[in-house]
Amino acid sequence: MHAAVISAADAPPVYREHPDPTEHDGDELVVEVLAAGLHHLTRSRANGSHYSSNGMYPLVPGVDGVVRDREGNLRYVVMDDTALGTFADHTLIDPRRSVILPDGIDPVQIAAAMNPAMSSWVALRRRVDFHAGQRVLVLGATGNAGRMAVQIAKLFGAAQVIAAGRDTTRLKALAALGADETITFDQIGRAADVDVVIDYLWGDCAADAMIPMLTARADRTAPLTWIQIGSIVGQTAPIPSAALRSARLQIVGSGIGSVPARDFLAELPELASAVAASAIDVRARAVPLAQVTRAWSAETADRIVFVP
Secondary structure (H helix, E strand, O other), rough: OOOEOOOOOOOOOEEEEEOOOOOOOOOOEEEEEEEEEEEEEHHHHHHHEEEEEEEOOOOEEEEEEEEOOOOEEEEEOOOOOOOEEOOOOOOEEOOEEEEOOOOOOHHHHHHHHHHHHHHHHHHHHHHHOOOOOOOOEEEEEOOHHHHHHHHHHHHOOOOOEEEOOOOOHHHHHHHOOOOOEEOOHHHHHHHHHEEEEOEEEEEHHHHHHHHHHHHHOOHHHHEEEEEEEOOOOOOOOOOOHHHHHHHOEEEEOEOOOOOHHHHHHHHHHHHHHHOOOOOOOEEEEEEHHHHHHHHHHOOOOOEEEEEO
């Protein structure tokens, strides 16, 4: 078969021949890969910068995807930290880490949406006590996962969703997806009275936003839950001590480890149904896997999905 293979942390993937996978026990299943998304997690695991990376090379990347099993069922699968991912003609899965998809579903749409959408979906469902009527700020709303977070917060009944980002053109487009207000980072005080922050940025951006938001809150004793999901701006954030003392602020993380695998898997069927029903707008671009080297570092607003 053919696969995208990474030989070292600083090397891009190369499309080449690769040994076919083989089932070694009853918990494994060889499947045909139909579509696999190029996610931030995929890149960071491949280059060793993600905390869940195991540093094993050579590596076939791909953290999830849509596959077809030997019975002809379409499945969405989440891969463990394995050296054989989904950027290949075939891969080896644990069927317990997959869900069977309904007939007629678009594999490219599912492969594009599930990973970025899962971040805010699982955070609001499993990491915090979110309920309808609360107000939400999405920090980093112009990215792929952020624009989905705007939609998911609305889908879950948020009374107000404020989208924050740098790109004013992309921000304007979020109004059609459910954003009640869009702001740039120098306007962050306007989001002072939200109940939940979904943060894809972290770094100085998060630290710089906290004090203006907390200072402007009408009631500093009202709970504010800050969910740290992504770190596009920086891996560390210099949080002022006053942010933790001057208001009822709670900072929690949501991701692999803080959320058990069983909780992620439990949410997959409903999320897949929401994507299939077009309840979440998905921007996807299918790219042949043979073009993986060129597409690996491409800058695009669409989620790249590799198809063998």
